[in-house]
Amino acid sequence: LAMQFDVWNVVFLVILGPLFEEWIFRKELISRTRKYGEKTAIVFSALFFGLVHMSLFQFFYAFALGLMFGYVYVRTSKLRYSVAMHFMGGVVAPWVVTNIDIDSLMNVLTSAENGDGTAMMQWMGQNATGMMIFGIYMLLYFGLIIAGVVLLIRERKNFEFYTAPEELPRGVRTSTAILNVGVVTYIVVT
Numbered sequence: 064l065a066m067q068f069d070v071w072n073v074v075f076l077v078i079l080g081p082l083f084e085e086w087i088f089r090k091e092l093i094s095r096t097r098k099y100g101e102k103t104a105i106v107f108s109a110l111f112f113g114l115v116h117m118s119l120f121q122f123f124y125a126f127a128l129g130l131m132f133g134y135v136y137v138r139t140s141k142l143r144y145s146v147a148m149h150f151m152g153g154v155v156a157p158w159v160v161t162n163i164d165i166d167s168l169m170n171v172l173t174s175a176e177n178g179d180g181t182a183m184m185q186w187m188g189q190n191a192t193g194m195m196i197f198g199i200y201m202l203l204y205f206g207l208i209i210a211g212v213v214l215l216i217r218e219r220k221n222f223e224f225y226t227a228p229e230e231l232p233r234g235v236r237t238s239t240a241i242l243n244v245g246v247v248t249y250i251v252v253t
Contacts, residue, residue, distance in 0.1 A: 081149040088112040088129065089136040089145050096240070097137070100230040103240050105133035110241070114253040128152065138223070159200045162193035 088108050096104040109129030113122040132145040167186060174182040187194065231239055240246070 085146045098227050098229045100227050101224045108133045162196045
C-alpha cells in the first residue's frame with residue numbers, strides 16, 4: 064500500500080499517518096502517563112504503538128522504534144523530532160523501494176537461476192538509477208544503525224529518567240499500568 068502512488072496514499076501515509084500516530088502515541092499517551100514515571104510512560108507508549116500496527120512482523124520493530132521515539136520525546140518535549148524520524152522510516156524507505164521494479168526483478172532472478180545471465184545484466188542497466196538510490200540509502204541506513212549502536216553503548220550511563228510525582232513503585236508498575244481492564248482489552252483487540 065505504501066509503495067503505490069496515489070494522492071490518498073500521500074495524504075494518509077505521508078502526511079497524516081506520522082503526524083497522527085506521533086500525536087497519539089507520544090504527545091497524548093506519554094504526556095498523560097508521564098506522571099507515573101518516564102520509563103513506564105515510554106514502555107506503555109511503545110507497546111501501544113507496536114500493537115496498533117496489528118501485525119506480528121511490524122510489532123517488534125514498531126515497539127523498538129516506539130521506545131526510541133518515546134525517549135526522544137520525553138527528553139525534548141518536541142513532537143517534531145519523532146515525526147521526522149517516523150517520516151524517514153515510513154515514507155522515505157518505501158519511496159526508495161518504488162524506484163526498483165521488484166516484479167521484473169523476480170522474473171529476472173528466476174531467469175538467472177535457469178542460466179540466463181543476460182537478463183540480469185539488462186535489468187541492471189534499466190534499473191541503474193533505482194539501484195544507485197537503493198545502494199546509497201542502504202549505506203546510510205546501515206551507517207546510522209552502526210553509529211546508533213555505538214552511541215547507545217557509549218552513552219548508556221548518560222540516559223536520564225526523572226522521578227515523577229506519582230511514580231509507581233517497582234513491582235506494581237506492570238500490574239497497574241498494563242494489567243488493567245482497559246489495556247488488556249486494547250491488547251486483545253489489536
